[in-house]
Amino acid sequence: MDVSTSSEFDRVRQKVGRAVDEGIDQTVTFLGSPRGKTVRAIVATGLVLATPAILKHPFFKTPFGRVVEVAGAAALIAKGAEIIRDWEPARPAGPGPTFDTR
Numbered sequence: 001m002d003v004s005t006s007s008e009f010d011r012v013r014q015k016v017g018r019a020v021d022e023g024i025d026q027t028v029t030f031l032g033s034p035r036g037k038t039v040r041a042i043v044a045t046g047l048v049l050a051t052p053a054i055l056k057h058p059f060f061k062t063p064f065g066r067v068v069e070v071a072g073a074a075a076l077i078a079k080g081a082e083i084i085r086d087w088e089p090a091r092p093a094g095p096g097p098t099f100d101t102r
Contacts, residue, residue: 032089044085051077 030036051074059065060073 028089040084044081047077047081
């Protein structure tokens with residue numbers, strides 16, 4: 001790989017990193033808004049209602065899947081739905097975290 005290809009790759013990687021960071025920030029901002037709270041409630045309700053269908057997935061026919069099922073997969077899905085529904089973003093005091101995209 002020559003120098004120009006390497007520097008172009010670095011530029012593209014940095015642009016992708018900035019786009020991902022911006023997307024994460026926008027997603028957190030949206031999910032913290034009143035409309036985002038509604039979306040979280042709908043997703044959580046959908047997860048709870050879909051639990052029986054999720055538990056019929058072929059994964060739960062495998063030995064490990066049976067262990068997960070016995071261990072309380074339905075309870076874990078319901079708890080996950082509660083976490084999604086009740087999540088509130090923390091209001092950062094300063095700029096958010098940055099990820100090293102080098």
